[in-house]
Amino acid sequence: MPRIQFGRRYIRLKWPIQMRIDVKNLTVTAILAGAILVLALYGLMAGTMQLSLKDLWQVFSGEAAKMTSTIVINWRLPRIIAAVVFGAGLAVSGAVFQSLTRNPLGSPDIVGFTSGSYTGALIVILISKSASFLGIAAGALIGGFTTAILIYLLAFRKGTQGFRLIIVGIAVSTILSSLNSMLLLRSKAEVALTAAAWGVGSLNGISWDQATPAMLIVVVLLIFAAVMNRPLREMELGGDAAKSHGIRIEPTQLVLILIAVVLTAAPTAVMGPVSFVALAAPQIVFRLTKSAQSFAPAAAMGALLLLGADIVAQRIISGTILPVGVVTLSLGGCYLVWVLFRQARSAM
Amino acid sequence: MNTITANIERKKTLQAESRLSAENVTIKYDERVISSNLSVKIPDGSFTVIVGPNACGKSTLLRTLSKLLKPSAGQVVLDGKGITTYKSKEVARILGLLPQSSTAPDGITVANLVAHGRYPYQSFIKQWSDEDEAAVQSAMELTDTLEISHRYVDELSGGQRQRVWVAMVLAQQTPILLLDEPTTYLDIAHQIELLELFKDLNLQGRTIIAVLHDLNHAARYANHIIAMKNGQMIAQGDPREIVTEQIVEEVFGLKCKVIDDPVSHTPLVVPLGKVR
Numbered sequence: 170m171p172r173i174q175f176g177r178r179y180i181r182l183k184w185p186i187q188m189r190i191d192v193k194n195l196t197v198t199a200i201l202a203g204a205i206l207v208l209a210l211y212g213l214m215a216g217t218m219q220l221s222l223k224d225l226w227q228v229f230s231g232e233a234a235k236m237t238s239t240i241v242i243n244w245r246l247p248r249i250i251a252a253v254v255f256g257a258g259l260a261v262s263g264a265v266f267q268s269l270t271r272n273p274l275g276s277p278d279i280v281g282f283t284s285g286s287y288t289g290a291l292i293v294i295l296i297s298k299s300a301s302f303l304g305i306a307a308g309a310l311i312g313g314f315t316t317a318i319l320i321y322l323l324a325f326r327k328g329t330q331g332f333r334l335i336i337v338g339i340a341v342s343t344i345l346s347s348l349n350s351m352l353l354l355r356s357k358a359e360v361a362l363t364a365a366a367w368g369v370g371s372l373n374g375i376s377w378d379q380a381t382p383a384m385l386i387v388v389v390l391l392i393f394a395a396v397m398n399r400p401l402r403e404m405e406l407g408g409d410a411a412k413s414h415g416i417r418i419e420p421t422q423l424v425l426i427l428i429a430v431v432l433t434a435a436p437t438a439v440m441g442p443v444s445f446v447a448l449a450a451p452q453i454v455f456r457l458t459k460s461a462q463s464f465a466p467a468a469a470m471g472a473l474l475l476l477g478a479d480i481v482a483q484r485i486i487s488g489t490i491l492p493v494g495v496v497t498l499s500l501g502g503c504y505l506v507w508v509l510f511r512q513a514r515s516a517m
Numbered sequence: 518m519n520t521i522t523a524n525i526e527r528k529k530t531l532q533a534e535s536r537l538s539a540e541n542v543t544i545k546y547d548e549r550v551i552s553s554n555l556s557v558k559i560p561d562g563s564f565t566v567i568v569g570p571n572a573c574g575k576s577t578l579l580r581t582l583s584k585l586l587k588p589s590a591g592q593v594v595l596d597g598k599g600i601t602t603y604k605s606k607e608v609a610r611i612l613g614l615l616p617q618s619s620t621a622p623d624g625i626t627v628a629n630l631v632a633h634g635r636y637p638y639q640s641f642i643k644q645w646s647d648e649d650e651a652a653v654q655s656a657m658e659l660t661d662t663l664e665i666s667h668r669y670v671d672e673l674s675g676g677q678r679q680r681v682w683v684a685m686v687l688a689q690q691t692p693i694l695l696l697d698e699p700t701t702y703l704d705i706a707h708q709i710e711l712l713e714l715f716k717d718l719n720l721q722g723r724t725i726i727a728v729l730h731d732l733n734h735a736a737r738y739a740n741h742i743i744a745m746k747n748g749q750m751i752a753q754g755d756p757r758e759i760v761t762e763q764i765v766e767e768v769f770g771l772k773c774k775v776i777d778d779p780v781s782h783t784p785l786v787v788p789l790g791k792v793r
Contacts, residue, residue, distance in 0.1 A: 176666065187643045399639070410619045413613065415610075
């Protein structure tokens with residue numbers, strides 16, 4: 170039997186999973202993974218205390234001085250791992266939403282989940298007048314979830330309409346943003362300062378204790394997302410075709426939304442709102458691979474973007490460490506203009 | 518082109534048995550009753566075409582038969598059991614549907630779109646097997662889409678695209694095919710090409726249920742016609758008994774002459790229109 174010409178190259182895998190692996194996706198993922206590794210090494214070496222590869226080797230084999238060890242293992246490493254894991258989580262969250270809404274603007278930072286997280290965090294900061302990490306994280310989680318439920322109830326009447334979700338999401342996002350401004354204006358200066366600082370997402374001073382629970386959640390949900398990828402791609406055919414292939418639309422959609430919301434909410438609870446990664450990573454990867462069928466390259470792109478943005482944030486102004494959110498926000502602004510420009514042009 | 522790939526258990530014993538039927542179904546759409554207490558039996562092995570004026574409930578009936586709509590009363594019966602008692606993937610291995618509108622995912626090639634038809638047979642552990650490959654190959658052979666299998670779906674013409682969607686349903690290898698207005702938006706040559714393909718598939722043993730707008734196509738290709746009006750079945754049976762001047766006028770409110778199609782010797786509807 171002649172082989173089918175799929176128009177793309179595949180590697181057939183027989184074990185442990187019978188599947189076809191898209192060569193282009195695999196290559197792009199591998200290249201991105203290589204870049205992540207290089208950036209991660211750079212991130213571990215560079216800083217106020219410059220280290221060599223040899224120093225790093227000594228740290229990981231336990232021969233380095235205590236101070237060097239502390240800097241690498243307790244300060245630099247959690248920051249890098251968090252950037253990689255959270256970047257991947259945000260990107261996959263964006264990929265799921267963009268597929269469900271079938272729109273490149275359907276991403277959690279656009280449709281208001283991050284604004285909701287900020288509202289939750291703000292309320293905790295203002296009420297408790299302190300900024301305990303756990304309290305803020307819990308507030309952000311609850312805020313994000315409440316917003317997600319609100320948008321779901323408002324937008325998902327009689328099946329999904331991607332466009333409706335985006336419009337409702339943007340409306341909710343705008344309302345929450347003005348609510349956030351109001352809360353900030355009515356609070357005392359020092360409290361407002363803490364709150365505003367949280368509002369531009371940052372990995373500054375992140376520790377293992379703070380990052381580990383959220384990272385575990387993200388890793389577990391990335392596995393769930395991988396399992397749910399095939400039903401998601403079926404739903405891209407439209408409701409009727411998906412149903413006739415045996416997909417139960419409503420529960421599948423609900424599970425996917427839940428996965429995507431947690432993949433955004435968990436990193437946001439720790440870092441604060443970081444925009445652009447969820448929005449752009451899946452789209453940039455689509456330009457590279459010409460296919461949006463797999464999460465792996467998108468996850469790798471998200472990890473690379475957040476890690477890269479965080480390193481830029483630490484280095485761009487010498488002596489000052491910017492929050493990573495500032496860098497992603499500026500990148501995101503440019504990206505958004507470009508997307509809108511492209512859409513407007515193709516509509517004409 | 519004579520490979521039989523569906524799970525066909527028996528050759529057609531014409532019109533004797535029925536695997537798919539609707540029993541006293543009431544179908545509502547947005548609280549509006551489309552059909553009430555409607556019963557329809559699809560003869561096994563038939564090429565059944567549902568005809569009727571716009572908004573008569575023919576697509577709604579097809580959607581109900583294919584489990585897309587849940588009747589508010591009554592039930593759809595598949596192989597002797599209520600269709601809701603099956604797992605959704607089990608139904609998808611018996612009933613294939615060509616919906617009125619589908620969307621192709623961004624940047625998907627023809628063969629990859631056809632491969633989506635294999636979903637009911639796959640799982641996370643078994644995402645792509647030799648059977649899947651063989652089914653996709655045979656579906657593309659039947660629909661004559663092998664030559665374009667590597668191309669992107671967005672760059673195809675309307676006729677090619679519809680054949681690709683048909684290939685996707687065929688890859689599902691179901692003994693029953695439901696087609697919702699499969700020839701709409703196609704030019705006459707592509708319409709006939711597609712109907713000939715469905716007829717071939719029917720002759721190979723698949724049961725075909727289609728909603729068609731064109732009465733003459735229905736009369737020519739179907740061997741069982743269901744005529745509907747206002748959500749109710751007005752008549753059903755062989756095209757020669759159904760496509761008559763009286764029934765066409767009763768169902769469509771159209772005065773016409775029915776003559777013998779010189780090619781296929783099936784009824785041919787010629788509308789009277791105004792005499793000028």
